[in-house]
Amino acid sequence: MLAVSYPWWMREAACSGMDTGIFYPGRGDTEHLRLARKTCASCAVRRECLEAALVSGEHFGVWGGTTEQERRRIRRRRRRAAALLPQ
Numbered sequence: 001m002l003a004v005s006y007p008w009w010m011r012e013a014a015c016s017g018m019d020t021g022i023f024y025p026g027r028g029d030t031e032h033l034r035l036a037r038k039t040c041a042s043c044a045v046r047r048e049c050l051e052a053a054l055v056s057g058e059h060f061g062v063w064g065g066t067t068e069q070e071r072r073r074i075r076r077r078r079r080r081a082a083a084l085l086p087q
């Protein structure tokens with residue numbers, strides 16, 4: 001049997017058992033986006049989820065309450081901040 005291992009924080013996910021389609025809203029699907037953000041806002045592992053999505057370069061869906069576009073902005077800000085650090 002193949003064992004699948006998930007990060008510890010997924011056990012605490014507020015979205016556990018929910019319809020994953022909510023977290024992958026199509027363009028202009030504000031209802032699913034609103035519901036996803038609302039769920040993430042009350043999630044105990046929001047920070048871990050967002051960080052995992054940023055580190056893995058997750059391009060699709062709502063993770064840690066952020067959209068793809070918002071995560072791109074965060075990555076860009078981090079790259080700029082890292083470039084300013086003394087070498």
Ligand code: SF4
Pocket residue numbers: 013014015016023039040041043044045046047049050062063064065
């Ligand atoms: S932050 Fe949102 S997407 Fe991430 S685990 Fe929590 S509810 Fe799920």
